[in-house]
Every structure is written in structure tokens, then in C-alpha cells.
Amino acid sequence: MILYDYALSPDCYKIRLLAALTGAKLTLRAVDFHPGGEHRSPAFLAINPGGTIPVMQDGTLTLTDSAAILTFVAAKSGPAWLGDDSPEMRARVAQWLAFAQRLSASIGKARTHDMLQKPADIVACRKAGVQCLREIEAALVERHLTGDAFLAGNRPTLADIACFPHSMLAPDGGISVDPYPAIRLWTRSVRALPGFIEMPGIHRLHDLKPEPVGVPE
Amino acid sequence: MTDPIRDEWYPVALVSQLGPEGRDTRLLGEPVRVAWQDGAIIVTSGGHTLPSQQRYGHVWACPGTPARPLFDIPEADQPGRRLVDVGLVRVKCSPLRAVENFLDIAHFPFVHTDILGAEPHTEVGKYDVAIREEVDEVWATKVHFYQPQAAKSAAGGITTEYMYRVPAPTVSILYKTCPPRPGEWDVITLFVQPLDEELCEVWPWMALFDDDTPMTDLIHFQQTIFLQDRSILENQLPHRLPLDPGMEIPTRADLTSIAYRRWLKRRGYTYGAQLVAA
Numbered sequence: 001m002i003l004y005d006y007a008l009s010p011d012c013y014k015i016r017l018l019a020a021l022t023g024a025k026l027t028l029r030a031v032d033f034h035p036g037g038e039h040r041s042p043a044f045l046a047i048n049p050g051g052t053i054p055v056m057q058d059g060t061l062t063l064t065d066s067a068a069i070l071t072f073v074a075a076k077s078g079p080a081w082l083g084d085d086s087p088e089m090r091a092r093v094a095q096w097l098a099f100a101q102r103l104s105a106s107i108g109k110a111r112t113h114d115m116l117q118k119p120a121d122i123v124a125c126r127k128a129g130v131q132c133l134r135e136i137e138a139a140l141v142e143r144h145l146t147g148d149a150f151l152a153g154n155r156p157t158l159a160d161i162a163c164f165p166h167s168m169l170a171p172d173g174g175i176s177v178d179p180y181p182a183i184r185l186w187t188r189s190v191r192a193l194p195g196f197i198e199m200p201g202i203h204r205l206h207d208l209k210p211e212p213v214g215v216p217e
Numbered sequence: 218m219t220d221p222i223r224d225e226w227y228p229v230a231l232v233s234q235l236g237p238e239g240r241d242t243r244l245l246g247e248p249v250r251v252a253w254q255d256g257a258i259i260v261t262s263g264g265h266t267l268p269s270q271q272r273y274g275h276v277w278a279c280p281g282t283p284a285r286p287l288f289d290i291p292e293a294d295q296p297g298r299r300l301v302d303v304g305l306v307r308v309k310c311s312p313l314r315a316v317e318n319f320l321d322i323a324h325f326p327f328v329h330t331d332i333l334g335a336e337p338h339t340e341v342g343k344y345d346v347a348i349r350e351e352v353d354e355v356w357a358t359k360v361h362f363y364q365p366q367a368a369k370s371a372a373g374g375i376t377t378e379y380m381y382r383v384p385a386p387t388v389s390i391l392y393k394t395c396p397p398r399p400g401e402w403d404v405i406t407l408f409v410q411p412l413d414e415e416l417c418e419v420w421p422w423m424a425l426f427d428d429d430t431p432m433t434d435l436i437h438f439q440q441t442i443f444l445q446d447r448s449i450l451e452n453q454l455p456h457r458l459p460l461d462p463g464m465e466i467p468t469r470a471d472l473t474s475i476a477y478r479r480w481l482k483r484r485g486y487t488y489g490a491q492l493v494a495a
């Protein structure tokens with residue numbers, strides 16, 4: 001599986017993260033998204049006319065959408081991540097995969113605007129980003145009421161992998177995550193998964209170390 | 218009379234990325250335009266053409282009257298080096314904070330975990346810091362640090378030696394041991410464009426000995442490192458760099474930062490600085 005990848009892209013990172021969590025082997029092909037704008041070059045557009053990353057190629061298969069790529073990697077290397085425990089869970093995963101597109105279009109754009117000076121209607125992007133975070137927060141609170149810690153149920157699925165990166169990187173685009181305690185708790189759960197990997201702006205958990213000695217019982 | 222702030226050279230664009238549309242940007246709070254004209258690049262501000270030149274992959278401009286030539290990086294012309302245009306990263310921080318963070322080796326294990334540093338190897342040994350009067354630059358030398366992956370070309374953990382150099386108030390250059398070429402130094406720079414006193418665009422640039430790593434991987438590696446710094450920089454307090462001693466407690470690792478602040482103060486470079494302890 002070849003992944004056309006950009007180190008700073010949350011949508012590429014979610015593929016790398018799932019691969020790390022499932023043990024899937026990726027061959028990374030670095031795309032000069034910034035400053036080179038390689039994703040708009042004729043050679044890249046021949047692979048993905050949409051001019052976006054990530055792109056995955058495997059044999060004759062070319063996938064140009066992160067939801068499709070996540071689905072493919074999970075189906076091949078970790079089917080449990082597809083979330084097939086029940087019709088409801090499966091449908092929720094599909095819904096969150098679609099929802100993640102709204103995150104890319106809002107928080108993702110605000111972030112590349114603020115960091116890399118890519119063009120965007122920054123006020124509209126931030127507004128839409130806040131709306132997305134509010135929806136995730138509300139959904140997580142609702143899940144907690146039924147005892148579930150993850151977006152689609154009581155265990156992590158593609159839904160979490162798809163929505164987690166942008167939720168954590170919102171401050172890069174000038175969107176605070178301080179008002180969302182359920183999101184913060186959930187992102188900690190994702191970061192605690194065995195095999196978790198980082199990207200700039202998404203740090204591993206440092207605070208799961210043992211208590212210092214001398215703490216009273 | 219010279220102006221210690223306006224008479225400096227500042228990066229305003231990457232030559233390789235300057236398209237026919239030009240670039241509208243800002244320098245020291247004023248609008249600046251970088252554009253092609255008859256095959257040359259010119260920089261204008263407020264109806265005036267600014268002194269400008271192209272060097273180290275970037276367009277440099279001076280809002281005032283240049284007090285001195287642009288600093289020299291002799292390695293830039295050394296045959297066999299790959300010159301890497303990393304591209305701008307905007308950071309909501311004082312331009313001086315961006316330089317100061319770059320000089321601080323103690324943050325590697327915590328911010329660049331498993332790349333430029335790793336616990337428990339957090340010790341910064343004794344090193345030398347000096348303001349070199351003959352060139353009017355800050356230099357830190359004999360800095361040794363254990364690194365898990367010092368460069369894209371490094372196969373495993375090594376102890377890296379660094380030298381840090383501040384040749385201009387908003388420029389920092391580091392020299393580090395070059396894994397594939399013992400005896401030579403890799404050159405990694407941070408060229409900082411001050412937009413305002415608390416907003417800057419940072420242009421990392423590198424001159425490396427590495428014949429194997431694809432250019433895009435070199436860019437990604439450096440962007441990864443710098444983006445790890447960005448959120449730290451945006452959350453630093455006070456936002457402006459205090460030039461008066463006594464506000465922040467010095468440790469051995471901060472000796473370079475102390476020299477840098479002293480040197481800035483001596484030069485009267487106060488853009489992005491805080492003079493009176495708040």
C-alpha cells in the first residue's frame with residue numbers, strides 16, 4: 001500500500017495512525033504540499049484529479065479520499081476497526097466518516113490558513129469548525145450517558161480515527177478546544193491506544209507514568 | 218542617524234515560490250509587496266522601492282538604509298550541499314521569541330521527543346558562549362547532545378555536536394555534526410520575518426550534505442520539527458522577549474539566550490522585546 005503523504009496533514013496522519021494501530025505496512029511517498037504545491041502539479045493531478053492528499057495506491061486500486069482509505073486499510077489489516085458489532089454501530093461509523101469531511105473543510109482550512117498562509121475565508125472556517133466541535137462534544141456526552149467512551153460505541157473504530165486529528169489540531173487554526181471537556185477526555189482515550197503514533201501538534205500522553213514515590217496510599 | 222531596527226535585512230519571500238502574482242506581505246507592521254518586474258524581483262513599500270537582494274533561496278529587503286551587508290554563510294556556496302527551501306510557517310509570537318527558542322537545546326527531549334532528543338538523556342553539558350566582537354555576532358560552541366534521530370540521514374542514536382550563531386537579530390543559524398560527512402557541519406537556519414511585534418513568518422532553510430534523501434522528505438522532516446515548536450511559541454509568556462535580566466531564571470542551557478538578549482539590548486534592537494519587567 002503506497003500512501004501519498006504529507007507530514008503535517010491531519011488527513012494523511014489518520015491513515016498513518018490506523019496503519020500503526022493495525023500493524024499495516026505503508027510505503028510513504030512524500031508529497032511537497034508546502035511550499036512546492038506538488039498536489040497541483042500535472043503529474044499529481046493525473047493520479048488524483050481532485051488535487052488532494054492523502055491518496056492510496058495498491059495494485060490497480062487508487063483511492064483519493066481518506067474515508068475510503070481508512071476503510072480499505074481496516075478491511076485489510078484490522079476489520080474490527082470497521083465497527084460491525086451492530087447495524088447501529090456500522091451506521092454511526094459511516095456517519096462520522098462523512099462528518100470528518102466537514103472537519104477538513106472547516107478546521108483543516110483554518111489551520112493551513114493560519115500556519116501556511118493558504119487562502120481561506122478564515123472567519124467562516126472558524127465558525128464552521130466551532131459548530132463541528134460542538135456536535136462532537138454533544139455526541140460524546142450522549143455516548144457517555146450510555147456508558148460508551150468512543151464515538152460509535154464502547155470501543156474505538158474508524159469513527160474516532162477519522163475525527164480525532166482535526167479535533168486536537170483546532171488550536172492551530174485559532175479555534176480553542178477549552179470549552180469541550182468530553183472531547184479532551186476522548187482524545188486522551190485515543191492517545192492511550194496501544195501502538196499510538198504522534199504528529200506535530202498531537203503529542204503522546206506523558207501523564208500516564210507511575211505516581212512518584214512517596215505519594216501517600 | 219542609523220535605525221537599529223529598520224536598517225536590518227529581513228526575509229520577505231522564497232525566490233523559488235514567487236509566482237507571477239507576486240506576494241503581498243508585511244514587514245515591521247507595514248505593507249510590503251514583492252513582485253517580478255522585467256525579470257527582476259523588486260520589493261516596494263509605501264510607494265518606495267526598498268533595497269533588496271536574493272540570497273540563501275530568499276528575497277531579502279531592508280526597510281531603511283542597510284547598516285551592513287547581509288551576513289555571510291560561506292557553506293551556502295560549498296559544492297555538494299543540498300539547499301533546502303523549507304517554506305514559511307506563520308507563528309503568533311515575537312520574532313525574537315522564535316529565534317530564542319531555536320537557540321534552546323534543552324527543549325529537545327520534551328518537544329522533539331525521539332527525534333532530536335529523548336528522556337532520560339536530558340542533560341546539556343558545559344559549552345561556550347561568546348559575543349564575537351570582531352563580527353558582532355552571538356556564538357555558542359561545543360554543545361553536545363544525545364539525539365535519537367539527529368537528521369533524516371541518521372540511522373540511529375548519536376551524540377551530536379552543535380554550534381549556534383546569531384548573525385542578525387532575527388536570524389539564527391545552527392551547525393550540527395553531519396552523519397554522512399564527518400568533519401563537515403550541516404547548516405540549518407531560521408530566517409524570521411517580523412510582521413508585527415507579536416507575529417512573524419518563519420522561513421527555515423538548510424544546506425546539507427545528504428545525497429540520498431529525497432528533497433521532499435528533507436522538507437517534511439524540518440517542517441515536522443518546526444511545527445512541534447509552533448504551539449509552544451504561541452503559548453509563551455510574556456509574549457515579548459524581556460531584555461532586562463531577572464525575569465526568567467537562568468539555567469546552564471539558557472546561557473545562549475542570555476547572551477542573545479544582552480546583545481540585542483546593546484544593539485538597541487527592541488522590536489518584539491519587552492524592556493521593563495512587567
Ligand SMILES: N[C@@H](CCC(=O)N[C@@H](CS)C(=O)NCC(=O)O)C(=O)O
Pocket residue numbers: 318319320321333367368369391393405421438439442443446
Ligand atoms: N531538522 C533539524 C532540526 C532543526 C530545527 O530547525 N529545529 C529547531 C527547532 S527549535 C532547532 O533548534 N533544531 C535543532 C536541531 O536541528 O537539532 C535537524 O536536522 O536536526
Ligand SMILES: [Fe+2]
Pocket residue numbers: 318319324328329442445446
Ligand atoms: Fe524546537
